[in-house]
Each structure stands twice: as structure tokens, then as C-alpha cells.
Amino acid sequence: MKVITTKGVVKIYNPDKIPVKALDGVDLEIKEGEFTAIVGPSGSGKTTLLNVIGGLDRPDEGDVEVGGHDIDAMSDNKLIDFRKEHIGFVFQAYNLIPVLTARENVEFVMLLQNRPKKERRERAEELLRAVGLEDKMDKRPSELSGGQQQRVAVARALAPKPDFILADEPTANLDSKSTANLLDIMARLNEEEKITFIFSTHDQRVIDRARRVVTLVDGKVATDEVRG
Amino acid sequence: MLFRLAWRNIWRNKRRTAITAASILFAVFFASFMEAFQKGAWDHLISSVVNYYYGYVQVHQKGYWDEQTIDKAFPLVDSLKQLQEKAPKVQQVLPRIESFALASTGEHTSGVMVVGIDPQVEDAMTKLRSRISDGNYLKVDEEAALVAEGVAENLGLGVGDTIVLISQGYHGVNAAGKYPIKGMVNFGSPELNKQMVYLPLPVAQYFYGANGLVTSLALQIDDQDDIKPTLRALNSQLDTAAYEVMDWKDLLPDLVEAKTLDSAGNIIVYVILYLIIAFGIFGTILMMSKEREYEFGVLISIGMHRWQLGLTVWLEVIMLGLLGAVLGIVAALPVVWHFHLNPIRFSGDYAEAMEKFGFEAIFPTLFEAHIFLTQALLVFILTAILALYPIFKIRKLKPVEAMRA
Numbered sequence: 001m002k003v004i005t006t007k008g009v010v011k012i013y014n015p016d017k018i019p020v021k022a023l024d025g026v027d028l029e030i031k032e033g034e035f036t037a038i039v040g041p042s043g044s045g046k047t048t049l050l051n052v053i054g055g056l057d058r059p060d061e062g063d064v065e066v067g068g069h070d071i072d073a074m075s076d077n078k079l080i081d082f083r084k085e086h087i088g089f090v091f092q093a094y095n096l097i098p099v100l101t102a103r104e105n106v107e108f109v110m111l112l113q114n115r116p117k118k119e120r121r122e123r124a125e126e127l128l129r130a131v132g133l134e135d136k137m138d139k140r141p142s143e144l145s146g147g148q149q150q151r152v153a154v155a156r157a158l159a160p161k162p163d164f165i166l167a168d169e170p171t172a173n174l175d176s177k178s179t180a181n182l183l184d185i186m187a188r189l190n191e192e193e194k195i196t197f198i199f200s201t202h203d204q205r206v207i208d209r210a211r212r213v214v215t216l217v218d219g220k221v222a223t224d225e226v227r228g
Numbered sequence: 229m230l231f232r233l234a235w236r237n238i239w240r241n242k243r244r245t246a247i248t249a250a251s252i253l254f255a256v257f258f259a260s261f262m263e264a265f266q267k268g269a270w271d272h273l274i275s276s277v278v279n280y281y282y283g284y285v286q287v288h289q290k291g292y293w294d295e296q297t298i299d300k301a302f303p304l305v306d307s308l309k310q311l312q313e314k315a316p317k318v319q320q321v322l323p324r325i326e327s328f329a330l331a332s333t334g335e336h337t338s339g340v341m342v343v344g345i346d347p348q349v350e351d352a353m354t355k356l357r358s359r360i361s362d363g364n365y366l367k368v369d370e371e372a373a374l375v376a377e378g379v380a381e382n383l384g385l386g387v388g389d390t391i392v393l394i395s396q397g398y399h400g401v402n403a404a405g406k407y408p409i410k411g412m413v414n415f416g417s418p419e420l421n422k423q424m425v426y427l428p429l430p431v432a433q434y435f436y437g438a439n440g441l442v443t444s445l446a447l448q449i450d451d452q453d454d455i456k457p458t459l460r461a462l463n464s465q466l467d468t469a470a471y472e473v474m475d476w477k478d479l480l481p482d483l484v485e486a487k488t489l490d491s492a493g494n495i496i497v498y499v500i501l502y503l504i505i506a507f508g509i510f511g512t513i514l515m516m517s518k519e520r521e522y523e524f525g526v527l528i529s530i531g532m533h534r535w536q537l538g539l540t541v542w543l544e545v546i547m548l549g550l551l552g553a554v555l556g557i558v559a560a561l562p563v564v565w566h567f568h569l570n571p572i573r574f575s576g577d578y579a580e581a582m583e584k585f586g587f588e589a590i591f592p593t594l595f596e597a598h599i600f601l602t603q604a605l606l607v608f609i610l611t612a613i614l615a616l617y618p619i620f621k622i623r624k625l626k627p628v629e630a631m632r633a
Contacts, residue, residue, distance in 0.1 A: 056529055057628045077533065084531025091631070095526040099236035112531045156530070 002067040002163045002196075004030040004053055009062035011048050011219075022048040023059070024219035030212075032163070033194045035187065037201055037210035045219040046200035050166045053198070054087050055079045067163050084112055088157030090167035094149040096141040102128060102152045103137040109159045127155035131185050147178025154185060164196045171203045183209050230536065234543035238551075241516075245548060248512045252552025253559060255505040256603045259498055260560040261593070263602070266494055268568065268594035270487050271452065277483060278476045279353055281420075283322060283446030284455050286479060287311070287462065290472050292443060293479070298327040298398050301441035302471070308445060315447075315461040317454035320349045322446040325432050329395035329403065331425060336383045340425045342393055344432020344442075353448040356413065356426070363387035363411030368428045372410035378421030380412055387412060391425070397437035405435045502610060510614050513545060517618045524622055525630025538619035545618070549611030553604040560600065568595040 011023040022045045030036055038046050051057040052064055055071045064071050067086060074082060083089075096105045106124035115123075128137050131151040141149050150170060157165050167186075171179040187209060189195050199206055207213055215223040238245050278284050287308070292300040304323050312318045325344040330337055347366040351357045356374075357365045366374055373391055385391060390406050397403035407427065415421045433439050449458055455475050462473045477484045527537055571592035574582070579589035 051628050054529070080528065080531055080533055083529070089529055091526065095523070095631075097233070097523070097527075099233065099240055109530055112533075112536070160531070 002032045003065075004028070004067075004164065004198075005063075005065045006049075006053065007063045009049075009052060009059045009064060011045070011052060011057065012060050015060070021219050023052065025062070026216075026219070026221055028214065028221060028224075030164075030196065030198060032196055033190070034212055035190045035197050035210055036212040036214060037199045037207050038214045038216060039200075039202060039207055040216035040222070041202070044216040046216055047168050048219075049216065050168050050198065050200050053164075054089060054166045055083055084109065084160060086163045088160065088162040088165040090150070090153050090157050090165060090170045092169040092172045094141070094146070094153045094173075096149055096152055096156070098141050101138045101140055102133060102144065102148075102155075105141070105152055106155045106159050109156055113160055123159060124155070127158055128152070130158075130189070131155050132181070145178070147174050147181060150174060150178070150182055151185065154182065158189065158195065162195075164198060167197060167199045167201075169201055169203070170199060171201065171206055176205070179203070179205050230540045231543060234540050234547060237540075237544050238548055244512060244515070248509060248548055249552040249555060251505055251508045252549060252607055253556040255501055256553050256556025256607060257560045257563075259501055259606075260557065260600050260603050261564055262494065262497065264560075264564045264593040264595065264599050265567070265572075265591065266490065267596075267599065268571075269591040270490070271594055272571075272590065272592055274476065274483065274487070275452070277480065279355075279448075281354060281446075282476060282479050283353060284449045284452065284476050285318075285447040285458055285462070286474050287445040287447070287466070288443065288472050288474070290468075290470055293472065293474060296443075298325070298396070298436055298438065298443065301325060301398060301436075301438050301443045303440050304442045304445075311445065311447065311462070314465045315458045317449055317451070317458050317461075318447045319450055320352050320448035322346065322349050322353055322448065323429060323442045324350075324444050324446060325429065325436060325438060325442050326444065327395060327436060329393045329425075331379060331383060332392045332394065333383045333385055333389070338379060338382045339423065340379055340393070341423045342395065342425045342427060342432060342435070344427050344429040344435075346429050350426075353446070359413040359415065360411045361414040363409065365411060366426060366428050368430070370410075370428060371407060371431050372428070373407040374411045374413050374426040375409050376421045376424040377412050377414045378418065379423065379425060380409070382422070385409055393425070393435065395436070397435070398441065399437075401437035403436050405431075407431070502606065505607075506610055506614060509545070509549065509611060510617070512548070513614055513617055516544075517541075517621050521621075521625070521630045524625055525627040528625065528627045529631070534622050534625070538622045541618040541622065542612075542615045545611050545615035546608065549607050550604070553607040556607075557600045557604060564593045564595055564599075567593040 006026050006028045009023050009026040010021065013020045013022055026049060038049060040046050048057065052059050053066065058072055069082065071079060071082060097108060100108060103124050106127055107120040110120040110123065125137065128134060131154055133148060133151055136144060136148060144152065171182060174182065183206060186197055190197050199210065201207065211227050213225045214221060289300045289302040309321060311321050323346055326341060329340055329342045331340040347368055351365070361377060366372060375385065375391060380386065383391070387409050389409050391409055392406045393404065395403040413424070415424065427435065433441060447458065449455060459473055459475055466473065524537060528534065571590040574589040582589040
């Protein structure tokens with residue numbers, strides 16, 4: 001079983017000027033197949049925790065293991081390759097490549113994995129169908145609504161068949177209908193394909209759908225609630 | 229897909245791309261035209277000077293050019309008369325015997341250069357016949373002289389008068405002769421006008437006591453591109469211990485120096501032009517790098533290696549540079565072609581001064597592929613260097629900080 005483990009993770013910003021402890025000894029274990037929300041007030045360390053787990057940022061203290069790999073020990077290039085194979089990201093601002101179509105955006109990550117063209121195309125179309133965008137495949141991001149763009153971002157995150165999807169405030173810019181729609185898709189993928197989702201959020205609609213809710217306060221785990 | 233991504237990125241900000249491409253277009257257009265004009269003008273000038281007298285290539289006895297004396301005359305054997313067989317690009321071989329003499333009439337004496345020529349072949353290259361201002365042109369088998377107007381004026385001579393020449397001939401023999409003046413020639417150059425006297429070759433050879441000998445063979449070559457093959461062919465087939473083969477650059481070092489100086493001046497203009505363009509391109513690159521920091525962070529986050537991202541951005545800048553360069557070439561081609569066919573003509577004092585020296589005051593542009601390709605290559609190198617900046621930025625980029633920006 002693939003697991004994410006953090007042990008005593010500390011992250012301090014501006015260590016030389018006015019130090020800000022974004023994470024202060026976070027111990028956490030997230031198992032394969034979970035649908036977990038990391039919640040907390042602004043500045044509590046949610047995004048930092050996701051960045052550290054995703055290898056986008058390195059902890060100042062403590063260990064982070066993802067699927068048994070000590071990601072802190074990896075070189076920059078190894079870490080990029082590791083992220084590409086094992087972790088999918090969904091960002092608050094969608095962050096699609098504006099000059100590529102929806103299909104090309106999804107294909108792009110697989111291109112970085114050197115997957116054959118036919119396989120890339122088939123999987124991109126399959127994923128876009130799965131997120132309900134079969135009729136928008138050739139549209140560029142500027143031609144899609146916020147909700148549609150975020151669904152493309154989810155399809156892109158799923159494209160390399162990652163073990164974990166890390167979603168940083170994925171519904172922050174979406175209306176209620178788009179949020180519900182996106183959560184339905186992610187919940188279905190979690191249940192049917194056992195993909196692990198970890199969200200940072202303060203959106204109650206997301207928190208309500210999560211099966212585990214980890215609350216951070218001042219960079220520490222305050223509560224960890226597992227729901228039936 | 230990296231290529232496609234780079235190409236589409238160029239068109240993300242159409243106005244900025246258009247402005248950058250237009251500035252490169254202008255630089256390439258201006259630099260191409262300037263170079264074509266400068267090289268064309270020089271080619272025309274060199275061709276005029278060379279065909280005026282020297283020829284693009286000359287053959288002498290070894291050591292003649294350093295010490296120009298009649299004693300270094302050499303026999304004009306049949307194989308030398310037929311140099312075309314050794315070097316097919318040679319159109320005509322102009323045999324000459326030349327040395328200095330005293331010209332005299334009554335109480336006036338003047339130093340002159342007496343040149344023995346084959347009138348027919350001489351005219352084919354130097355158009356000497358067209359310079360006749362009075363009287364008639366020489367025939368090869370007559371004892372007569374063509375005298376430059378300045379010489380005639382100094383000595384108070386006219387057509388039909390007799391000129392007396394005295395000199396030291398081959399290996400110290402006394403050279404003396406008198407010749408009726410058959411025609412006057414006018415040279416634009418005052419230097420030539422003051423000293424040139426032409427005799428038919430056999431007459432001059434007899435005068436110098438050098439029967440069958442010449443001091444130089446001037447070779448008429450129509451195309452400058454044929455000079456090097458001709459030099460190669462002659463150097464490999466003639467006995468280089470006995471003969472020297474020299475091209476116009478060896479014969480006219482002052483002209484080469486003037487051309488080099490003029491080109492050096494233009495290089496400064498090119499450097500300024502390209503510096504301005506470089507700042508323009510760099511400004512675009514700076515803006516683009518700053519604007520897309522966030523996107524670069526995202527791309528690295530989702531698994532794009534820094535080198536792949538750097539390559540994409542590099543390709544963008546290169547494509548932008550080449551786009552401008554190609555447009556610049558396309559814009560310059562018809563203009564350069566037009567002035568190649570319809571050279572710029574100067575008038576007024578400048579034209580008069582040039583014509584005085586026997587040169588037409590026209591400046592055709594040189595229409596050759598290498599002029600345009602050089603500019604494209606320069607832009608390519610320039611943009612390739614400038615495009616290293618975003619690569620450097622991407623190498624140092626921290627995705628989290630970039631995405632927080």
C-alpha cells in the first residue's frame with residue numbers, strides 16, 4: 001500500500017529576516033485511496049504542507065516519505081521525475097498552458113513522460129470524457145469556463161496515472177454548480193479507481209465531502225477526523 | 229510539441245511580437261541594403277580601376293613587381309600567349325612591355341612611361357580606343373605612337389607631329405627612336421595623362437632592344453569569382469621559380485586598404501544598429517520572462533525539466549529572431565534587386581570628380597545571397613545569445629516562489 005508519511009516536518013520562511021514558521025512539527029500519515037481535506041485558517045500552513053508533500057518545497061526539519069521514497073534526499077532533477085510519475089497537481093488558478101487546447105494540455109504531461117503519441121491521445125480523450133468535456137477537447141483555456149478549466153486540470157493531473165493527487169484550493173474560484181460537478185468527478189475517480197486525493201481547502205462544500213479532515217492551526221495538526 | 233508550444237507562445241502577445249519582429253526586420257533590411265550598396269559600389273570601383281589598366285591578374289618574371297625594371301622582361305613564348313589553355317577563365321592575355329623614357333621635342337623634355345601594347349587585345353579590356361580624343365587608334369604593324377593629352381600639352385605636340393623617345397633599354401642598351409603621333413588619348417586621371425605613351429608591341433620591343441620580350445601579361449577576367457581559380461591554375465602550371473602570378477589585391481594594395489578602411493567604418497554602424505536591436509530583443513525577453521514566471525513554476529511543478537522549459541523558451545526567442553530576419557530579407561530583396569538593375573547615379577561636383585578619373589559615378593548594389601544570409605546568421609547568433617537569459621532564470625527558478633508571485 002502506498003502511503004505518504006510526514007514526521008516532525010518544520011518549514012520556516014525568511015529564516016534570516018523575520019522567521020515565519022509555516023509548519024511546526026507536522027506528523028501525518030495518508031494512505032492510498034483516501035479522500036482527505038486539509039483545512040485551517042489562512043496562514044495555517046495548508047499550502048506549504050501540500051508543497052512539501054509534493055516535493056515542490058523542502059522541509060527545514062523532519063522527513064517526508066511518499067510511497068516509500070524519501071523525497072528530501074532526491075536531487076532536483078530526480079524530484080521532477082518523481083513528481084511526474086507519482087504526483088498530480090491541481091492548482092487554485094487552474095494553471096493550464098494557455099496556448100494549448102484542452103486535449104494538448106492533458107497530453108502534455110504524458111509527453112514529458114515520453115509516452116507514445118497514440119497512447120497519449122487515447123488517454124487524454126478518455127480522461128476528458130471522464131470529466132465531461134468530450135465536446136471541449138479542442139478548445140483553448142480562454143474558451144472554457146472556470147469550472148471547465150479546473151476539470152481539464154484534474155484530467156491533466158490524472159494523465160500520468162499518479163499515486164496521489166494534491167489539490168490546492170481547487171474550488172476557490174468556482175461557482176456552486178461547478179464545485180459540485182468537480183467534487184462528483186473526483187469522488188467517483190476516488191471510489192472507482194482508488195485514486196488518492198488530498199485537498200487543501202476552506203471550502204465547506206469540499207470539507208463536507210471529505211472522508212478525512214485534518215485541521216492545521218499555526219503549522220501544527222490540531223485535529224484529525226476520520227469520517228465513516 | 230515543444231516546438232508547437234514555442235511557436236504558439238510567440239503569438240500570445242501579438243502586438244509585442246509584431247513590434248519585436250518589426251525592429252529586427254528594419255535592422256536586417258537596413259544592414260542588408262547598406263552592405264549590398266557598399267560592396268556593390270566597391271566592386272564597381274575595383275572593376276573600373278582594374279579594367280582601366282591593370283587587369284585582375286598579371287604574370288611577370290619573378291621579382292618584377294618589387295623592382296620594376298626592363299631588365300626583368302621575359303620572352304613571350306607561345307605557351308604564355310595561350311594562357312587560356314592553362315586557365316580557361318582568362319578571356320584575353322594582354323602582353324605589355326613598359327618602362328620609363330624621356331620624351332623630347334625641340335627644347336621641351338618630359339619623363340614618360342612608354343608602354344608597348346597589342347592594340348587589338350588592349351582595347352578589348354581597357355577600351356583604350358574609346359579614349360581617343362584626336363587622331364586614330366594604333367595598328368600592331370605600324371611605327372606610330374598614341375600620346376596622352378597631358379604629355380602632348382607639355383611638349384607642345386599634336387597629331388601628325390613626331391615625338392622623340394630616349395631611354396635605357398634591355399640590359400643597358402641605348403634606346404632611342406622617333407615616332408609620328410597618330411592619336412591623342414585622354415585619361416581622367418591627371419597622373420596617367422601626364423605620362424602615358426603607347427607604341428605597338430613590336431615597335432616598343434625594338435625600341436627597348438628587347439625583341440620578343442615583355443614585362444607583364446595582364447589577364448582579362450570577366451567575373452571576380454574566377455580570380456582565385458585562375459590564380460590556382462596558373463600557380464600550379466607555370467614555373468613559379470621563374471614567374472610570379474599576382475592578383476589585383478597584390479597589384480593595388482592601396483585600393484585594398486581603402487576598401488578595408490571603408491568596411492571598418494561600416495562595421496561601427498552595424499554594431500550600433502545591432503546593439504539597438506539587441507536591447508529591443510532583450511527588453512522583450514525580460515518582459516516575457518517576468519510575465520511568465522508563474523507559468524514556468526507550474527510547468528516545473530507538473531514535471532517539466534528545467535532544460536526542456538529552457539529549450540522551449542530558447543526556441544521561442546530564436547523563432548522570433550528568425551521571423552524578423554526572414555521578413556527583413558524578404559523586404560530587402562526587391563529593393564536591393566532594383567538598385568542592382570538601376571544603380572544610384574550621382575550628379576554634380578562629386579560625379580564630375582569621379583568622371584575626371586575615368587569612373588562612372590554610379591553605384592550599383594551587389595545582389596548576392598551571402599549578404600542576406602550573413603544578416604540572418606547575425607540575428608540568429610544575437611538572439612541565441614540573448615535567449616540564454618531566460619535559460620539562466622529558469623535554472624535558478626524556485627517553483628513555489630514563482631507560483632506565489
